[in-house]
Amino acid sequence: MRMNLYQKTTYEVYQAREHFGYKIFDFDNMFAILWNEQKLYYCNMIHADKFGKEELKTIKEKFPNTFFGVASAHEADNLEKGNASYLLVLNVADKFKEDKDFEILKVTNEKTAADFADVIAEVYHKEKDKDLWLKSFKEEIALDNCFRYVGYIDGKPAGAVEFSEGKEAVSVCWGAVKEVYRGKGLYKAMLYFAINNEFDRGFNKIVLNSSEMGRAIYLKMGFVPLADRFNYVVD
Numbered sequence: 001m002r003m004n005l006y007q008k009t010t011y012e013v014y015q016a017r018e019h020f021g022y023k024i025f026d027f028d029n030m031f032a033i034l035w036n037e038q039k040l041y042y043c044n045m046i047h048a049d050k051f052g053k054e055e056l057k058t059i060k061e062k063f064p065n066t067f068f069g070v071a072s073a074h075e076a077d078n079l080e081k082g083n084a085s086y087l088l089v090l091n092v093a094d095k096f097k098e099d100k101d102f103e104i105l106k107v108t109n110e111k112t113a114a115d116f117a118d119v120i121a122e123v124y125h126k127e128k129d130k131d132l133w134l135k136s137f138k139e140e141i142a143l144d145n146c147f148r149y150v151g152y153i154d155g156k157p158a159g160a161v162e163f164s165e166g167k168e169a170v171s172v173c174w175g176a177v178k179e180v181y182r183g184k185g186l187y188k189a190m191l192y193f194a195i196n197n198e199f200d201r202g203f204n205k206i207v208l209n210s211s212e213m214g215r216a217i218y219l220k221m222g223f224v225p226l227a228d229r230f231n232y233v234v235d
Helices: 005-015 038-043 053-062 110-123 127-139 186-200 212-221
Strands: 023-026 030-034 045-048 068-072 084-091 103-106 146-153 156-165 170-177 205-210 224-234
Touching: 005 023, 005 030, 005 045, 005 084, 005 156, 005 170, 005 205, 005 224, 030 053, 038 127, 053 224, 084 212, 103 186, 110 127, 110 146, 110 156, 110 170, 146 186, 156 186, 170 186, 186 212, 205 212
Parallel strands: 045 068, 170 205
Antiparallel strands: 023 030, 030 045, 068 224, 084 205, 084 224, 103 146, 146 156, 156 170
């Protein structure tokens, strides 16, 4: 499969995590990622150039009764139309000025891993799976190409971001702020904090997938369009 920079980085990120139980399957026109804990099946993902009848047949035969999200570079003609989202890339020329009004901590122990899981579970309405998220985050603390951060307001975990490194670029894999804390500038502060860390480590390309709602924020930060993508579900 010919990959854009976002797809290539995503592939490399999960390839480096296979010893944690993640699995990558390659096909002619797509690759599939199976999450390491199948009780979190809604994180299974297919990245495709196009996703048509043949690709759907291949997935159904290879993974019967398995849920997948599908991210396709071209609109599918055989699935219910999904929401478009936007792949963006930032070419970092220099470090950002950080906002010192927030406490931002790197996930390095069970306490910060639990805070990270708390934010993710609430924002994505998966509170029942909080312990499963924590188990995954705790096991992956030692990864040397993945950096997770928690932002705090009044001492409480309010936001979380994850930056995972590929060979050429860094992917923003998670980015979330609890609803009650939005509009205070925390998310941008966490992004700047994490981007500066990657710049210090020698990376100057940051890639991410944005919704329509978040796109304007990223463009103001200096991100530029990389590609559009269409999102579907195979159940």
